[in-house]
Amino acid sequence: GVVFGYGAQWIVLQGAPPRRIVVAFTEPGSPAATAGIERGDEVLEIDGADAIYGNTQAIVDTLNEGLAPSDQQPHTFRLLKRSGTELTVTMTPEEIETTPVQNVSVLDPNTDPVGYIVFNDHIATSESQLVDAIETLRDANINDLILDLRYNGGGYLDIAAQLAYMIAGPARTTGQVFERIVFNDKHPTTNPITGRPLVPTPFHTTTLGFSELPPNQSLPTLGLDRVYVITSGSTCSASEAIINGLRGVDIDVYQIGTRTCGKPYGFYPQDNCGTTYFTIQFQGKNAQEFGDYSDGFAPNDDPSPVDPNARIPGCLVGDDFSRQLGDPTEARLAAALGFRASGNLQCPAASSTAPGARLKTGESGAPIDGTMIRSPFRENRILRDSR
Structure with missing residues (x-):
């Protein structure tokens, strides 16, 4: 759970001038959070280089080094805050202990309690944080759960299987397969990495x-029979396995956001002479033998071409950087609450908000998720070799 940087998750909404680089979230207690950087802040300059219009190779190199630093040299950022004011901060990158589970809360706790969790990474430390989050929501007697996976690129499949079990409970999952891994036709019954018989991953x-x-x-x-999942193009691999695994045992999944990235594949990391290789080795299928979502999962009103079985009831809604994650008026969370209130029948009217949000009829373009600046290692489905 350690990354090198400032503790700000950058998203590039537009990579060519005029660029749009915004903050998706910050890690608690990180240099970015301490400096007052917040979700929705937009980068104007890095070390004096124009982040919006600068177009020389020297400027691009400066921007890249500032956003993804290679050493502990300080960098100065000029940002436009959501309030319209500017903020100039100098930060020195360091090793940041990430908090993969954030913004655990209960919405409308006295009348119709709905749980909300932001889950950003299937890393080892998320196990205990997810247990704490589920215990909090269980004790609040929530009626429904909104699971925010919009920035979760994946990680350990076993953690996905744990979370899916904690959501559904034993009634739907006992004796059921969370995910069955399929290698090529040369290995129909034996795992070529471990040498052991292929055994499905259960709901742990x-x-x-x-x-x-x-x-x-x-x-x-x-013990829920349905879940609302907030997604984006950065929702990948093990996160998609949660969606697929729950659908495989007939848990109703509703999708709010945009199409997921489409990674039904995974691997065992292999070390060789100091380099770790991540080659596609298997496909994951749920208890109903479905795993063909290489184009991603998409809500019903998303026009993106996906497998018919990967189309999910829900609403196409862009990211809303004008509000904090967990704010009931943030576009995607508000859409999930509104869709639920309609009996899962009606999506809210489209409206423009901050960069990337859902567009009104007649406006050009479509919801833009942008590209997260993060390690490719954080966008995978990883199996543990338990030999």
Whole structure:
């Protein structure tokens, strides 16, 4: 759970001039958060280089080094805040301990409690944080869950299987397959990496020793028969496996946002002479043998071409950088709440908000997710070799 940087997750909404580079979120206690940088802040300059219109190779190199630093040299950022004021800060990159589970809250707790979780990364430390989040929501007796995976590129498949179990509970998952991995036709029954018989990944009911929690501890459950999932083009791999795995045991999944990235494939990381290789080795399929979502999962009103079985009831809504994650008026969260209130029948009227949000009829373009600046390692489905 350690990354090198400032603790700000940058998103490039437009890579060519006029560029749009915004902050998606910050890590608690990080240099970025301490400096007052917030979601929705837009980068104007880095070390004096024009981040919007600068177009020489020297400027591009300066921007790239500032956004993804290679050493601990300080960099100065000039940003436009959502309020319209400017902020100039100098930050020195460092190793940041990430918090993969954030913004755990209960909306409308007294009348119709709905749980909300931002889950950003299937890394080892997320195990204990997810357990804490589910226990909080269970104790609040929530009626529904909105799981925000818009920035989650994947990670350990076992953690996806744990979270899916905690959402659905034992009634739907006992004895069921979360995901079955399929290699090529040369390996129909044996895992060529481990040499063992192919055994499906179950809905894990206990801790697995990823975090400080002892292994084999029973996981808390919500026992829900439906879940609302917020997605984007940065929702990949193990995150998509949560969607697919739950649908495989007939949990109703509703999708709010944009089409996911489409990675039903995965691998075992292989080290060789100091280099780690990540080659596609298998496909994941759910309990109903579905795994053909290489074009992603998409809400019903998204015109993107996807497999018919990868089209999910829900609403096409762009990202809303004008509000904090967890704010009930943030476009995607508001759409999830509105869709739920309509009996899962009606999407809210389109409206323009901050960069990338859903557009009104007649406006050009479509919802833009942009490109997250992060390691490719964080956009994968990873299996553990338990030999």
